[in-house]
Amino acid sequence: MSSLRTAYLSGLALAALGAILVSAKAVVAKLLYRHGIDAVTLIALRMLLSAPVFLAVAMWTWRQAPRLSRADLLRIVALGLVGYYGSSMLDFVGLQYITAGLERLILFLAPSFVLLLGLLLYRRRVSRQQWMSLALAYAGIALVLWHDVSLGGDRVVLGAGCVFGAALLYAIYLLYSGELLQRVGTLRLVSLAMSVSCVACVLQYALLRPLPTLFEQSATVWQLSLLNAGLCTVLPVFLIMFGVARAGAGPAAQAGMVGPVSTLFLAWWWLAEPITSLQLAGTGLVMSGIVMLTVRRRAVVQPVGP
Numbered sequence: 001m002s003s004l005r006t007a008y009l010s011g012l013a014l015a016a017l018g019a020i021l022v023s024a025k026a027v028v029a030k031l032l033y034r035h036g037i038d039a040v041t042l043i044a045l046r047m048l049l050s051a052p053v054f055l056a057v058a059m060w061t062w063r064q065a066p067r068l069s070r071a072d073l074l075r076i077v078a079l080g081l082v083g084y085y086g087s088s089m090l091d092f093v094g095l096q097y098i099t100a101g102l103e104r105l106i107l108f109l110a111p112s113f114v115l116l117l118g119l120l121l122y123r124r125r126v127s128r129q130q131w132m133s134l135a136l137a138y139a140g141i142a143l144v145l146w147h148d149v150s151l152g153g154d155r156v157v158l159g160a161g162c163v164f165g166a167a168l169l170y171a172i173y174l175l176y177s178g179e180l181l182q183r184v185g186t187l188r189l190v191s192l193a194m195s196v197s198c199v200a201c202v203l204q205y206a207l208l209r210p211l212p213t214l215f216e217q218s219a220t221v222w223q224l225s226l227l228n229a230g231l232c233t234v235l236p237v238f239l240i241m242f243g244v245a246r247a248g249a250g251p252a253a254q255a256g257m258v259g260p261v262s263t264l265f266l267a268w269w270w271l272a273e274p275i276t277s278l279q280l281a282g283t284g285l286v287m288s289g290i291v292m293l294t295v296r297r298r299a300v301v302q303p304v305g306p
Helices: 003-024 027-033 039-061 070-094 100-105 108-121 128-153 154-184 188-206 211-216 219-247 249-255 258-271 275-295
Strands: none
Touching: 003 128, 003 219, 003 249, 003 258, 027 039, 027 100, 027 188, 027 258, 039 070, 039 188, 039 211, 039 219, 070 100, 070 154, 070 188, 070 275, 100 128, 100 219, 100 258, 108 154, 108 275, 128 154, 128 275, 154 188, 154 219, 188 219, 188 249, 188 258, 258 275
């Protein structure tokens, strides 16, 4: 096997593993909620434990060319607050009310939101194939949502609404980070934006409750939070970056589509969430729609979602 082929296949494997790990965040969050903490505490612990790595990488990339202007720094702060802090907060709030599988499917719609925002804000043309892909994806979400609402009622609607908001905020981040991403580089932008999010999440906790109580969690909560920060937040950033570098953005994006399926089965294994024919059908429709949406256009891969 040629070295190029080996690099390509290893890139796909890295991107797929990164997608599985970042998708597993929903399962870990569900396990943490069983220990009585709320979304504010969960996200503060996640980002507090992630902060040393992202701050170290941010400092390492700080002096790289081009030098960042004040306008660029303000944009990065805004993107970090919208794409990682705001989006993650809504996501974890929503996870208190819906299944991990539905959460991952809704977040998977972020590329479709980018397409629709481009149409509304910039009058970008949407092709017939793209409209068909949107119809498939949203039909799949409607099917899974109908299934879950029949079991959970209004709480599911509230949770799904929060996660839709999270996906929308992340789509805004994707839409407005494109030009900056090309100029400053993925590693630099993500490390700085994530550092902003880390500070915001800890400050939020300090504003809402006494900061010392953050450190009074049980050993199990700390262990799960370390898992959430290390395996489901920090590690996927680098795995997906290496995957993109070796296989290319488009193939890495396609490999990342294993995420929603992995979440469905991880939630069944660890949380005893049932897997039904309706969920599988809805998942298939969503993934088919996203495949149609990305297969004919250049994919822009961001290392980690909300």
